[in-house]
Amino acid sequence: MKKVYSRPKSLKKVPMHYCPGCGHSIIHRLIAELLDEMSLRETAICVPPAGCAVLAYNYLDIDMVEAPHGRATAVATGIKRVRPDNMVFSYQGDGDLAAIGTAETLHTANRGELISVIFVNNAIYGMTGGQMAPTTLAGQITTTSPSGRNTKTEGPPIRVCELLSTLENTTYLERVAVNSPANIKKTKKAIKKAFQHQQKKTGFSLVEILSSCPTNWKMDPLKSCRWIDEIMVKEFPLGVIKEVKC
Amino acid sequence: MKGKILIDKQFCKGCRYCVEFCPKGAIRLSTALNSKGYSFAEFDEKKSCTGCATCALMCPETAIEVYRE
Numbered sequence: 001m002k003k004v005y006s007r008p009k010s011l012k013k014v015p016m017h018y019c020p021g022c023g024h025s026i027i028h029r030l031i032a033e034l035l036d037e038m039s040l041r042e043t044a045i046c047v048p049p050a051g052c053a054v055l056a057y058n059y060l061d062i063d064m065v066e067a068p069h070g071r072a073t074a075v076a077t078g079i080k081r082v083r084p085d086n087m088v089f090s091y092q093g094d095g096d097l098a099a100i101g102t103a104e105t106l107h108t109a110n111r112g113e114l115i116s117v118i119f120v121n122n123a124i125y126g127m128t129g130g131q132m133a134p135t136t137l138a139g140q141i142t143t144t145s146p147s148g149r150n151t152k153t154e155g156p157p158i159r160v161c162e163l164l165s166t167l168e169n170t171t172y173l174e175r176v177a178v179n180s181p182a183n184i185k186k187t188k189k190a191i192k193k194a195f196q197h198q199q200k201k202t203g204f205s206l207v208e209i210l211s212s213c214p215t216n217w218k219m220d221p222l223k224s225c226r227w228i229d230e231i232m233v234k235e236f237p238l239g240v241i242k243e244v245k246c
Numbered sequence: 247m248k249g250k251i252l253i254d255k256q257f258c259k260g261c262r263y264c265v266e267f268c269p270k271g272a273i274r275l276s277t278a279l280n281s282k283g284y285s286f287a288e289f290d291e292k293k294s295c296t297g298c299a300t301c302a303l304m305c306p307e308t309a310i311e312v313y314r315e
Contacts, residue, residue: 001250001313005302016307020284021261025306181267181300214261221261 008032010041010061017055021221023178023211024052027120028059030178030188031091035062038195044087045079047072049096052126056091070101073108076115087198089116094135095125098158102134105160109204112169116194117206119160122213123232130216134158137235142216161208161241171203171244175236177210179225183238202246210236249297249314251289257309258286264301264310270294273301 007013011032018025035041041062048056050069057064067075072090080088097105097119108115124142125131131144135157139148149157161173172194176187187209194205210232212224219227251273258280264273264287272293275285287309289295297314 001315003311004249004297004314005299005310005312007308007311011308015257018306020259020306021263022306025308026304029306029308181303184303221263222266225263 008036010035012059012061014058016059018052019213019215021212021214021224022052023122023209023213024120026178026184027091027118027187027209027211028053028056030184030191031118032060034188034192034195035060038192040087040195043085044089045083047076047079047088047090049090049092051093051096053091053093053120054127070096070099071104072096072101073113073115073117074104076117077108077111077113080113080115084114087116087195088114089118089195089198091118092120093126094119094121094123094133094160095128098134098160106164106167109164109170109206110167112171112203114198114201115204116191116198117204118191118194119206119208120211121160121208121236122211122216123157124213124216126213126216130213135160135236137231157235159236161206164204164206165242167204169203170206170242171246172197172205173208173241174243175208175210175238175241177228177233177238179210179212179228197246200246202244208236210238249295249312250291251295251297251301251313252311253287253289254307254309254311255280255286255288256282257307258284259307260284260286261306262287263304263306267300267304269298269300270296
């Protein structure tokens with residue numbers, strides 16, 4: 001029998017620390033598959049965040065530079081400017097990119113830095129124990145919003161792709177999800193496109209990935225996949241938000 | 247087309263994604279536990295696996311290898 005699927009070479013054979021059903025591990029695998037397919041293993045440099053994915057350097061077998069909380073795009077800017085021929089991408093969660101790192105994200109996008117950002121949106125702070133994030137949905141219960149997020153006092157959730165789409169130098173922004181086989185295939189295509197935009201030097205590219213957090217959402221993994229389909233995509237519609245032809 | 251899968255039971259955390267999304271219903275959860283204390287996914291060889299690799303696509307732990315004739 002012919003082997004049709006096995007672990008990508010860019011993904012180390014070690015058990016991951018993520019909870020059962022976590023979207024991070026699926027996204028790590030998709031990135032590793034693309035690094036293999038696009039022969040980027042020797043040239044890619046990833047900047048992981050503070051958050052659940054802080055240990056990404058234990059799993060992806062490529063060069064990594066850990067950034068202080070929220071500053072991944074600023075660190076990636078420096079790396080890309082000194083080493084323009086390397087594939088530079090940051091991997092950030094919603095607390096990292098849309099809360100503490102908002103300034104860095106906005107200005108990196110505004111400058112049109114030639115980097116790609118993998119933005120994992122699970123509408124909650126995962127590693128610190130399920131606190132409210134800027135992307136938490138209206139009415140969603142978290143440990144710091146026990147009666148549900150009140151949009152009158154806490155504001156509505158931030159849609160990062162739509163926010164960045166108003167900036168001139170962003171060239172590729174897409175929102176995808178990793179909650180079903182079809183959506184996972186679309187996510188892989190979206191990340192590939194972001195990498196291609198960087199290779200063709202068109203501008204700043206970002207892929208927002210809706211990902212499940214069964215532990216902090218207090219759901220089983222399958223229910224959290226359905227929750228993305230039924231509730232989360234209404235607030236965060238999937239699809240290409242902006243694309244400049246490259 | 248016939249296929250088969252190999253599941254690394256020590257990597258599996260029993261999230262049930264493969265069990266739910268297998269179009270042939272060829273994967274079930276074990277009654278035994280692995281060294282981490284999770285029920286792990288088991289391949290039912292009596293069912294007709296086509297080697298479509300949907301289980302491997304969904305598996306967060308990359309614990310599944312897929313073979314096809």
